[in-house]
Amino acid sequence: MNGAVEAANKNIKKTLRKMVDNHKQWHKKLPFILLGYRTTVYTSTGATPYMLVYGTEAIIHAEVEIPSLRIIQEAELSDIEWIPSHYEQLALTDRKRINAICHGQLYQNRMSRAFNKMVRPRQFTPGQLVLKRIFPHQDEAKGKFSLNLKGPYMVHRDWADDQFKYNIPHSGRSISVKPSDTDTVLVDPSVVDL
Numbered sequence: 001m002n003g004a005v006e007a008a009n010k011n012i013k014k015t016l017r018k019m020v021d022n023h024k025q026w027h028k029k030l031p032f033i034l035l036g037y038r039t040t041v042y043t044s045t046g047a048t049p050y051m052l053v054y055g056t057e058a059i060i061h062a063e064v065e066i067p068s069l070r071i072i073q074e075a076e077l078s079d080i081e082w083i084p085s086h087y088e089q090l091a092l093t094d095r096k097r098i099n100a101i102c103h104g105q106l107y108q109n110r111m112s113r114a115f116n117k118m119v120r121p122r123q124f125t126p127g128q129l130v131l132k133r134i135f136p137h138q139d140e141a142k143g144k145f146s147l148n149l150k151g152p153y154m155v156h157r158d159w160a161d162d163q164f165k166y167n168i169p170h171s172g173r174s175i176s177v178k179p180s181d182t183d184t185v186l187v188d189p190s191v192v193d194l
Contacts, residue, residue, distance in 0.1 A: 012037055035060070046103035047096065055093030128155045 015033050020026045038050040039058045050058040063071055077085065124130065131151040 008037070044104050044107045045100040046107075047100045052097055052100055055089055055096065124155045126155050129153070130155060 012033060015036070016026055016029065019029045019033065035058075039048050039060060041048050045052065048057065059071065067075070074082065129152045131149045132153060134148050134150055
């Protein structure tokens with residue numbers, strides 16, 4: 001599945017859980033939740049999903065009851081005046097989408113910089129013994145009272161920025177780990193001179 005779609009569905013379901021008391025009545029609240037989702041400005045794009053699709057901001061129900069300046073201006077336009085102004089808005093839609101893409105890229109750069117501040121670079125040498133940490137969400141986890149380390153592994157080869165290869169001593173098996181996963185690898189404390 002598409003990651004963006006799954007993230008959107010997760011947010012919609014989370015909002016739906018907060019608004020619905022009885023799980024049988026969720027379909028009555030869904031249009032209001034979708035309206036709120038589509039008219040909210042998101043940090044990642046700097047725009048609303050509605051504006052990115054249609055090129056203009058959505059007219060919410062409150063603007064129909066209490067006319068806003070935008071509604072009043074469009075109501076006073078004749079059809080002959082409205083058509084060129086609408087074409088101008090459509091021409092600006094592509095520029096708005098490009099701005100949203102640039103904003104999204106800047107947002108991703110900020111997020112990656114914030115994440116990379118917390119990453120610790122590690123240097124491994126061939127022949128070094130290491131242990132691999134097992135996280136609770138992995139298939140290898142056997143419960144809360146089991147060991148959360150696996151190994152020891154011997155560093156066989158350092159493939160620069162690509163990945164590391166570890167061999168299990170006295171067996172023919174090996175595992176490969178990407179540099180972003182090096183926090184799962186611990187130096188074997190029995191080998192380290194303190």
